[in-house]
Amino acid sequence: MAYKDFRDFLNTLQKENQLLTIDEEVKPEPDLGAAARAINNLGDNTPGLLFNNVYGYNNAQIALNVIGSWSNHALMLGMPKNTPVKEQFFEFAKRYSEAPVPVQREESAPFHECEITEDINLFDILPLFRINQGDGGFYLDKACVISRDVTDPDHFGKQNVGIYRMQVKGKDRLGIQPVPQHDIAIHLKQAEERGENLKVAIALGCEPVITTAASTPLLYDQSEYEMAGALQQEPYKIVKAKLSNLDIPWGAEVVLEGEILAGEREYEGPFGEFTGHYSGGRSMPIIQIKRVYHRKNPIFEHLYLGMPWTECDYMIGINTCVPLYQQLKEAFPEEIVAVNAMYTHGLIAIVSTKSRYGGFAKAVGMRALTTPHGLGYCKMVIVVDEDVDPFNLPQVMWALSTKMHPKHDAVQIPDLSVLPLDPGSNPAGITHKMILDATTPKAPETRGHYSQPLDEPLTTKEWEKKLQDMLSK
Structure with a gap:
């Protein structure tokens, strides 16, 4: 199911009627950002967008919303485009557990077709525009940034x-924001403690499997390339950078090589x-670009992000859920059923678990807060019973409204870490966190009246499958 490169995936979207090609002339601002915002407003299964006629950029092709729907996300995994979200979650979790898959190394890549080593001018090379009108400038917002541990290269x-x-x-x-909870911040700290610049490579227009792996909260020593191989179920192709020992996605459209000063x-x-808010301005590191490579007539990819839901939320939805799910199952292998952390990159997480005894669900919530992703995100954890589908929000709301007792089941922990981009943190990077226990009380907790649950009719599951098959035709 592996896609050869970014163009191969776009071709698949085209064949599946999940790519809308726009040939009429559009302005970079506000048309491109407005179109991407608009397509996200139209539902969960909308197509990607490919613009072929952008004013001021002769012959430039610009792609947006490439995996900005559950249909396109399913196609990224090589699954039918109508695959339900919950099925995508469990398939993603299955492949996640099969990592690492060794990489396939290549000597050269299509992006080596054109090389620029002198008089680099990104304003001439890239079609730059603001996604939202309040942005402080032009941004690259869906590029894979590669760096290495300086102490263990x-x-x-x-x-x-x-x-x-x-x-x-x-x-x-370029200016870059290395959030302290992310790995590149560790690499930069190592380099600066030695008084060295940190070498980086920046790949734009990549296959969605590597952008998905790159936005997954893996453990520090887990390889995104080896995870990409697991997700596409065959080795992922990489090629060595010319100015460093960094490895670059083989299928990229454009590559920038340089170093953080x-x-x-x-x-x-x-x-x-x-988060749906502007993040304000801060003093951030600088990348000096020293070399550029690109394919002839490259296709440029951008990401719209803003008030959820946007492509960003589809891109970091399931792949935020799965690491939390796997790490919780390591602690509670027989109890954890599923995890939904799709909302605002897991600032809120919903965990479905079996409860062994009174207070158990609260302990599950505490463990979620101490996972690598939970430390920087997971501001609120909702814990529900094993028969509540965490991806079915009406069921979750039912559990909260009938199972949670405000006196006994709302646990608040003060002054924990969170990413500084959280607009509610005060000071930036610090917040109170909360666990909401919406599970049925277990002994020795014997409060409430839960002895007569209402079961669904006997053949409901068979009818769910029958109706789903009819609707998909």
């Missing part, structure tokens, strides 16, 4: 592929973030 798993926002600061300079900071922002 030969450990393949400690090479990080992550997605970080980057503001264009000049013709060959040790100790150098510039004002960056504001930027419309996945």
Whole structure:
């Protein structure tokens, strides 16, 4: 099911009627951001967008909303486009558990067709535009940024592929926001403690499987490339960078090579973030670009993000749920059923679990807060019974309204860490967190009246499948 490159995936979207090609002339601003916002407003199964006629950018093709629906997300996994979200979750979890899959190394890549080593000017190379009108400048917001652990450079798993926002600061300079909870912040700290610049490679227009892996909260020594191989069920192709020992996605459309300058900071922002708020401006590190590669007539990809739901939420939805699910199952292998952390990158998480005894669900919530992702996100954890589908919000609301007692089941923990982008944190990066226990009380907790649950009719499951098959024809 592996896609050869970004173009191969776009071709699949086209064949599945999940790509809308727009040939009429549009303006970079506000048309591109407005169109991406609009398509996200129209439902869960909307197509990607490919613009072929952008004013001011001769012959440039710009793709948006590429995995901005559950249909396109299913196609990214090689599944039928009508696959339900819950089925995608469990298939993703199955493949996640099959990692690592060794990579396939190549000597050269299609992006080596064109190479720029002097007089680099990103304003000439890239079609730049603001996604939201309050952004402080032009941003690269869906690029895979590759860096390595400086103290252990030969450990393949400690090479990080992550997605970080980057503001264009000049013709060959980018600002980058390395959030402290993310791996690149560790690499930069290591380099700066040595007084060294941190080498980075930036890949734009990649297959969705690597952008998905890059936005997954893996463990520090887990390789995104080996996870991408597990997700696509065959080895992922990489090629060595020319200016460093970094590995680059083989199928990228455009690659920038450079380094983060040790100790150098510039004002960056504001930027419309996945929280649905502008993040303001902060002093952030600078990347000096030293070399650019690109395919002939590259296809440029951008990501719209803002008030959920947008492509960002589809891209980081299931792949935020699965690591939490796997890490909780390591602690409670027989109890954890499913995890829904799709909302605002897991600032809220819903965990379905069997409860062994009174107070057990609250302990599950505490464990969720101490996972690697939970430390920086997971501001609220809702715990429900095993027969409540965490992906079915009416069921979750039912559990909250009938099972949770405000006196006994709302647990607040003060002054824990959260990513600074959370607009509710005060000071930035610190917040109270909460566990809401919406499970049926177990002994020795014997309050409430839960002895007569209402069961569904006997053949409901058979009818669910029959009706789903009819609707998909």
